[in-house]
Amino acid sequence: MNYLKKTGRLMVAACLLAGTPFVSGTVSASELQTQYMSVQAESTTLKELFDLIEAKFNYSFLIRNNDIDLNERITLDVSNRSVEEILRNALKNQHADFVVNDNRIIVY
Secondary structure (H helix, E strand, C coil), X not given: CXXXXXXXXXXXXXXXXXXXXXXXXXXXXXXXXXXXXEEEEEEEEHHHHHHHHHHHHCCEEEXXXXXXXXXXXXXXXXXXXXXXXXXXXXXHHHCCCEEEECCEEEEC
């Protein structure tokens, strides 16, 4: 019986440790609230906006939903706004959301 208790504890510990990197690396978009940019673009695509953010802030994008149209045209005229606010406004017609995991912005 002691063997089963010890094995059970080890399995629980292993499961908890295995999940830790994923949980600790995933944060809300609040990290993007502290990074600001200005964008003036008429009829740009979501893909072009993502490329701009990638270049400026060293992020990469992962699109998790095939229903998101990266060719959707948007117009942006914002000065000194957070990246989070810019992305939320750009994605509102797609009914999409995003999270940040390390330097990756996951859009779903």
